[in-house]
Amino acid sequence: MKKNRTLFIILIIIFNIALDQISKFWIRANVTPGSQSEILGDYFTLHNVENSGAFLGLGSDFSPILKIVLLNVLPIIVLTLVLFHIFRDKTLDKFSLIGFCCIIGGGIANLYDRVVYGHVTDFWHIDLGGVFRTGIFNLADVSVMVGMGLLILGNFSKKKA
Incomplete structure (x- = not known):
């Protein structure tokens, strides 16, 4: 069982990193820096x-x-501890385990960008007309937010039990 759990953890982390890095590679290769393209009107745009x-x-x-300290060293320490x-x-529980893996995967993916490129590539923006508006973000950010949601869900499911 221990071997399966370890493999599960590693695969989820690698999956999150890979999705993020593939998406950023595609963006860097196909989208002009500083540009904005409509995906769903002004509601969902690509940058x-x-x-x-x-x-x-x-x-x-x-x-x-x-x-360097706040954006590279501190995240390395926190990700290692987690x-x-x-x-x-x-x-x-499964929700918490997967949540932590998503947070680690997203964190590593953005950290990789900071170390290799000196910045993080962001490319999606959502604006639902003032009701809901995001900054420009990437899949690593989505991984971290999904991870946080799963941690909250796991915490609520523990309290019910």
Whole structure:
């Protein structure tokens, strides 16, 4: 059982990283930097944006040393700790386990971009006319948000039981 669980964890993390990196490779190769294309009118648009910060560009104006510490070193430490946690805690429910794997996969994918390219490629934007509007994001961001949702769902399902 331990071998299957370990393989399951590794495959989910790799799947999240691969989807994100393939999508970013396609965007870099096929979408002009700084452009905007309509997918579903103005509601769902495609971009090619280099984000040198974190979520919504936060930290993009930090000093180079602070950026390295907050956007590279700290995430490596946190992702490593979470990875150790999911391998050690055999009591995690499926929602939480998959949620943590999605967060780790998305985190590693964006961290890879920061280390290799010096920025993260973002490309999707949703604007439902003021009711719901996002910043420009990528699949790694989706992985992290899905992971957070699964952690919340796992927490609620634990409390019911």
